[in-house]
Amino acid sequence: MTGGDQFAFTCPVPASDADVVQLAHGGGGRAMARLIDTIIRPAFSDAELERRHDGAVLGIDGAIAFTTDSYVVRPLVFPGGDIGTLAVNGTINDLAMCGAQPLYLSVGFILEEGLAIDLLRRVVISMRTAAAVAGVRLVTGDTKVVDRGKGDGLFVNTAGIGRIVAPSPIGPANLRPGDAVILSGDLGRHGIAVMVAREGLGFETAIESDCAPLAAPVLALIEAGIPVHCLRDLTRGGLASAAVEIAEAAGCTIALEESAIPMCEEVTAACELLGLDPFHVANEGRFIAFVAAESAGRAVEILRRHPVAAAAAVIGEVSDGPAGQVSCRGPFGVARAIDMLSGEQLPRIC
Amino acid sequence: MKFRDEYRDPEAVRQLAEVIARTVTRPWTLMEVCGGQTHAIVRFGLDELLPNTVTLVHGPGCPVCVTPIEYVDKAVEIALMPGVIFCSFGDMLRVPGTHGDLLSAKSRGADVRIVYSPLDALAIARGEPSRTVVFFAVGFETTAPANAMAAFRARRQGIRNFSMLVSQVLVPPAMRAILDAPESCIQGFLAAGHVCTVMGYEEYEPIAAHYRVPIVVTGFEPLDILEGVYLCIRLLETGCAKVENQYSRSVRRAGNGTAQELMREVFQVTRRRWRGIGDIAESGLSLTEAFADLDAERRFGPVRNTGDEAGECISGLILRGEKKPPECPAFGLSCTPERPLGVTMVSSEGACAAYHRYRRAPAVGGV
Structure with missing residues (x-):
């Protein structure tokens, strides 16, 4: 002073x-x-x-x-x-x-x-x-x-x-039946971090937003010659909205495998308590990549070299089923439909 | 995640499904009472793991679904009054009233706030003494103790700008009403584990005896629900109509005495109208005379019965377990979560919303 x-x-x-x-x-x-x-x-x-x-x-x-x-x-x-x-x-x-x-x-x-x-x-x-x-x-x-x-x-x-820098166009129109769906990391950190901060929920664990730049891992895939057909960052609406939007735009079906989707324990716990579906919770540092199936393993390996995509995993595949349909096979082998969020996410009563 | 993963173990689920299949010798129809159980059944596809002869029908235990429309109308009316802060659990905001829901009131300028606990609403009242804070106290016996605590503390702390619009309901009278209906086909119940955590299950014993139906107090995880189904079928197969407790890690026969005492001090049993079901005697709670000054109906005028909603929505039949959502001609067509015709499509615990969300993909297969 x-x-x-x-x-x-x-x-x-x-x-x-x-x-x-x-x-x-x-x-x-x-x-x-x-x-x-x-x-x-x-x-x-x-x-x-x-x-x-x-x-x-x-x-x-x-x-x-x-x-x-x-x-x-x-x-x-x-x-x-x-x-x-x-x-x-x-x-x-x-x-x-x-x-x-x-x-x-x-x-x-x-x-x-x-x-x-x-x-x-x-x-x-x-x-x-x-x-x-x-x-x-x-x-x-x-x-x-x-x-x-x-x-x-x-x-x-x-x-x-x-x-x-991509050698061929990237977008939903390029999806092919059999393409692997790769998710770059665990879900829901941003949405839960903001909700906890906004609503003063006072959880004991501090979940931090996943907000991060994703250009480096994406460019690494392209530089390595991986046939990347479509990319989408998961923001508001979460994985569910991104997958449904792409399935609708591409006129195909996407089948996800719940056990393959990485989740951190804090976010899982917060979602359980609040009655939220982690598939709908916002992210700011995650994306899904659709790549030719034969390149999926190498793509995951390349992504995992980047700290922001260290938990990357194949979580599903594209098929030529009904347009716009996304399903997720649960832990007991039964598939459920995945849909976009309707309205705002609202915590349940009890 | 601890306390969750052990109740979702695929191998244990598979084994239990096999035990159920071996136990069943004829068709049985069970009702799970709670919307949370319905949600888990549909999300995990538990009904598809059961033999075709076992039918699960979905009960009335969705607090949002059964709150009468006139209470939603009153909530909207109060929320739009100048100086009012209207606090509610998030689920209630999208429930349609005669002239819109609380979210639309908010967009018209009402100060509507989502709270996670009634005590948060009380804290808002304490922090903003020049405003009038009204809390929408809805729910079953699960929410009643916390709502009673809010009234109790408001009184003790002398917070005068706080009141509650109360539409609390009770499970056992609704079960009796369902069983009394001539169309009822329910042969056994999975009772709501969290309601019983508060109330215990003594009060279910006379129901089991009178109607000759087994009742199994059941939790909410996949293994809980399948075990509840197994215990209920075992009772049915042996012709034994009694109450069993599957959810023993949370529920005692006498329930939570402290919570019940607080509920008795603040609330009294009253007649209530259930949306889609109608009037049921002694099926709800209202504030006792000692807490009547906290009653929003005293401060803002009584709720007026606006009568049943007309239209093609069959949510009443859904809530009574007489129909399943896909049997409704409007399901997924003129009735969707964006444009719901009825409340069972609105709430996250509503059966129609659960089916719409999880069951529109054809050709789902089991283990």
């Missing part, structure tokens, strides 16, 4: 370097310039941002993947990450699922008046760290401030561009 600050209480006017976001921070004037210059630009420190131009000018060879996503999460900080890690990794993962090497991100902040500047600083640093880990650049951005009560603290949008 400086000497001046110690006497701040004698002054009825708040210091201009407020500790919370004010409307002026989005007004396009000095306050906004200061917020960007002192918090956002230095954290992201990219040559494109330093040019202080209206947009980034980038050169990319060949086909690109382009995606955008908006991030709203409560609480903004949760065990294992915050809205910043989510916003960077989420868009990186969407690019990776297209078979692209993620390169550039844009960032749009919508700040609610009253948001703690310290929290914004934390989120920005998280974004910088996540981008550095994944080797992507944050090259352009925007900041707006909305009135108190008109936002939920902080909303973040990121858009991303990646260079396509």
Whole structure:
């Protein structure tokens, strides 16, 4: 604390370097310039941002993947990450699922008046760290401030561009009967971590979000020449929604094997207590890959070399049964239908 | 996971299914009372492990399903009042009332909050003394002690901005009503293990004797349910109508005395209407006179019976075990979890929702 600050209480006017976001921070004037210059630009420190131009000018060879996503999460900080890690990794993962090497991100902040500047600083640093880990650049951005009560603290949008590295198209249309379904790790950590943090459930074990960039394991599969037919990261709606969406889009049947699906004990216990199906619980660092059956073993081996996919396993296969049907064979050999979540996940009564 | 995996051991399940098959000599129809058991049966395909001659029908034990529509209407009405924080278990939020559900009230501006325990609602009331907090106290004997505890503490701590909209129900009168129905084909019951953890099973003994039906207090894991089926069939095959306790790791004959005492202090037995079933004498709980000032119906006006719902939904027949969900012409067509015609399609413990969720894939096979 400086000497001046110690006497701040004698002054009825708040210091201009407020500790919370004010409307002026989005007004396009000095306050906004200061917020960007002192918090956002230095954290992201990219040559494109330093040019202080209206947009980034980038050169990319060949086909690109382009995606955008908006991030709203409560609480903004949760065990294992915050809205910043989510916003960077989420868009990186969407690019990776297209078979692209993620390169550039844009960032749009919508700040609610009253948001703690310290929290914004934390989120920005998280974004910088996540981008550095994944080797992507944050090259352009925007900041707006909305009135108190008109936002939920902080909303973040990121858009991303990646260079396509997959030799052949990746998507549901390329599924073939017999393809193996590979899951990159255990289910449900993100959804349960956020639910526990939001609802104050007070479980004894702290489950952390699985939020992580998935480009490295995906690119490793492609580089190794694995015939990857389709990829999908598991976010809201969990494994069930991803599998059903793909089965519907591809017009095929997917059969899963419950005993092969990795689960951690804490998430299993939380789901049992709350009456949630782990297949429906959100993830932020897991994906499913559909690969030619003969390459499945090698694909799993490659994935397991990456810490984020260390528990990768073959969990099922594609068949030419009825379009859009997903089933899961349970521990006693009886198959059950898997469907998308209807509405919001709601804990049961007893 | 400990306390779970040992009750889901595939080899033990297979062996027990074989023992059941060897024990059965003729057709039997059993009802599992609790929606949690229905859910496990359908999820794990336990009914498909049984001989064709053993039929499991699904009972009324889904607290969300049997809460009368007029209580949902009252809940929506109270939730929309200015200054009210309406607290409910998550399951109740999607239950349709005459004019929408609690989730739609929330989107219209009502402050509706999901709580995991009635004591959380009480904590909200304590933290926001300028607001009026109402808790939707629904459920069977399983939720009654915790709900009673909330009333008890509200009184002791002098929290005046807290009240409860009570629609508690009791299992034994519903079992009697099902057995009294002329269409009833139930020959034995798997009683709800968690209800009996609270209440014990003495009160089931007169039912078993009077109606000549065996009743087996049963847990919720696959091996629990199959063992419950086995014990019930063994009783049926030997012509023995008595109560047995499969769920002995949780249930004692006299139940949990402390919980019962608290329930008796806060609640009294009353007549209740069950959604899809109708009025049943002495089948529910309401607040006793000593706690009547916590009754949301006293503060916000009484719940008015709006009569039975018309329409093609057969949830009443489902709840009484007279039909199975796939027998409904609307099942999966005009009635889905997104657009439910009735409450058994809404609740995660409802039989229609369980069938819709787990049973739409054809050609499912057993061990």
